[in-house]
Every structure is written in C-alpha cells, then in structure tokens.
Amino acid sequence: MNSRDLVIHEDQIEQIDKALIRLIKGAEAKCALLVDKDGYLITRQGFTHSLDTTALSALLAGSFASTKEIARLVGEPEFSVLFHQGRKDHIHLCLIGERTILAVIFDDRTTIGMVRLYAKEISEDLARILSQPAESTESREGKLDSDFTRSVESKLDDIFKD
C-alpha cells in the first residue's frame, strides 16, 4: 500500500471520537471535525447535521493550504493555528501532526481561550492516536478486489447515462 495513502481504522476513529467529545464538552464547542490536509473528512463529532461536512472539509483544507503559502512568503514554515471570527459562530483550526487539521466550531457560549486550551491538550492525544501504526491483521489491509472496479464502472454507467 502506498505510504501516502491515508488509512484510518475503526479503533483509531473510536479513540479520536472520544477525544473530540472530550474537547467539545470541555470547551463547550458546537462541533469538531478532523480533516485530512488533502481535504477529506476523517471524523466529526457534535452537531454537524446542518453542515455540509464534505464541502467544509475541502474548503478548510484549502484555506489551510493557502495560509501555508502565505506563511512561506513571510518566511515562516507554517502557521499552525488559524482562527476565523464570525458574528455568531467562530472556527478554530490547528494542525495535528503532519497531515491532519482539527477544526472546532463554537459560538459565544464559550471563549476562544477555552477552545485553544482544550484544542491544544487534545492535539497531543490526537497526534499520538494518528501516529499509531496500522494494525497488522492482513484482512484489514486488503480492500479492492478485481470485482470492485467492475462494480464501480457499472454503477458509473448507471449514473452517467444521458
């Protein structure tokens, strides 16, 4: 498997979810998302049902990427924390390890300080969970057999018929 592929296992997600719940409760945030730098959503907790999390993840990753370029232009390797302030809702973004971004959405029930505090604390846990080597059980590593591509193709034919 390509080392750049992102593979997250269920047990990792469970641990991450627990950490996110702890963060949400502690900081009284609305929701928290863990997003891959490539723009994929890894997991989410809290009240996300009204959010288009797929698009949100892609945009958050995009905004982080562009900030990184800004950082480079002013001579910083990377800005590790980003904060968007809105009228009601705010977003706090921070980098976890090499390739994931933690986004916390919160409102005026709490403060940026609380969010930062908890996010920082949880960051270390998350980095540790994410750096765990994937479990070695063979069956979990495999994924796509030859039927898979054929099934996708027939599905695409269905969808793309004019």
Place this chain on the structure above:
Amino acid sequence: MVSINYAFKEISCKIVYYGPGLSGKTTNLQYVHKKIPPNTKGELISLATDADRTLFFDFLPLNIGDIHGFSTKFQLYTVPGQVFYNATRKLVLRGVDGLVFVADSQRFKMEENLESLKNLEENLQEYDYDLDRLPVVFQYNKRDLPEVMSLEEIQSQLNPKGLPFFESVATTGDGVFDTLKCITRLVLDRTKDKPEVSESTKVSSPVIEMAQCRTEKLKSKIVLGAVQDISQVEETITESAVDFAAQKTMVLERDEPGERGIFSIETSEPAAEEPEVIEKEENRLVLKPASEEKILAVSVKARKSRRGFSLWGWIKKIVGK
C-alpha cells in the same frame, strides 16, 4: 492519495482537472453537476472571481454509493487556469489520485496548452509526484469551434506517449462523462494493484459487520439508558427508547417532556436520503428509512439542552436485504 476510512467504510479519491485558462475545466464540472442524479452529488462549490474566473478551485463531491461494502466517493477539483494563479493551482494538486488535462483544441491556444502541461509537471515535482506514474486522461475540448487542430497534430504535441484521450465539447457535454469514467477507472485500477481482499473479509460485507457491531453496542447503551442517574452514563441515549422489534421503522421516545431535549436526524452519508418522519410528537419520533434497497445507517441524536452538557446517541440499523 486514496483515502480509506475503515470506520465510515469509505473510499475517497481526488481527481483534478488541469489545463490552461478558459479551456473548460469548470464547464466540465458544471455539466457533471447538472446531469447526475441529486442523491449522487453534493454541492458544486466555486471559488471564483467576480468575473467568473476560477480563483482557487471548484469542488464537486460525487458519491456513487455502496460498492462491496465501501461507500465510494470521488472528489472533483479544478485548478485556476490563469498563469499568475500558480500558487493556488499548486495547492489543489496536493493528494491528487488522478488528473484530467483539459486542453483547448484551437490552434492559437496550443502554446498555452503546452505551457500548462509543463507547469503541471513542475508542480507535481514539488510534491514528489511523477506525471508518468499518475493516472492521466487528456481531453481535447472545444471541438465544435472553427480553427481547431487535427487530432493527430494535438496528439503529437501534447500526448506523444499516447495516453487515453477524448474529444469533447464541454458546453454541450460531449465527451464529459467519457472522460470522467475513464479517469475513475484508471484511478481504481491503480488502487487495485494493492493487496486483494482476503477470503475471510469477502464472506461477509464489512458494512454489515460494522452495523451489527454498532447495533450490539447500542443495545447495551439502551440498557445503560435505564440507569436513572445520567451523570453516571456518558454518550448514551438516556432519554430515549428504541423499538428494535419493528423491522422497517424506528421509534424514539423520550421520558421527559419537550423543551429540555431535541431530536435531530442524520443519515450516515450527507448525500443519502434522509429517513421519512412518519410521526412526530413532542416526545415521540417514528422514522421510516427512505430506501429499503440498501443498507442504511441512520443516526438519531438526542440532546439535552441544559447548558454545556450534551448527549448524543447513535442508532444504527440495517434495513432491507
């Protein structure tokens, strides 16, 4: 690269449409967005200037549904074609799984095509990707215009290696789906080179396993839910009871009246149809899954609105087959 989320049983691939300015990359996405069924697509997001030129990227998520137990998603991106947007163009390439190079077939645009292709190679190098090793499909767009170059000429200049190519008129949709189908196949073929699924996993679909496991967990949660002191129980549906006996509907009930808690419904996929609410009263919610054909995981959340303390409960259920 290809992202596999075992917890959500999800495979995501990122496909980027590259090419010179005004070659029709955004038009490709707009056509796909217009033509495919609503349950398959998300919103088309364009970060564009006032004059409708792409500033950062366009983004269109496609969810083609459950394949062998994995929810399979493609994320389509375009890059800004204009030369001076290279900084943002490069960013979009991060984690790309497959490329569609949209070239403008008009003779006077050939130089821009070549320049863009060279720029693509340079930008990929910065991420240590190699154009020769990535799935690439060429699309020669605007075939309906006068002054277009012949296929042979374009091929010899842009695609001497003879990679897959399609002629297209993106505004009418000619060749758009063919291109997309080809690149998705190449991306998945490449992923297929990886280890095959072992026999043990083939026997039972991972999604079913997961759903069963979640259901078991949920049953235990409901037992926990009977505990009166909620401070002892975290992440449980303390105020709800779920009727598992009913095969095709789901019933939620809350002991305490109104104000203090709310129900919200969320399907496992944003693109999936939400379950139909058959009955909704203050303390009772009856749901019927929208589709009986496939396995659908539905979560219903109950929240206590007491300040600063929220509870979530997940209900996962297999419907249909």
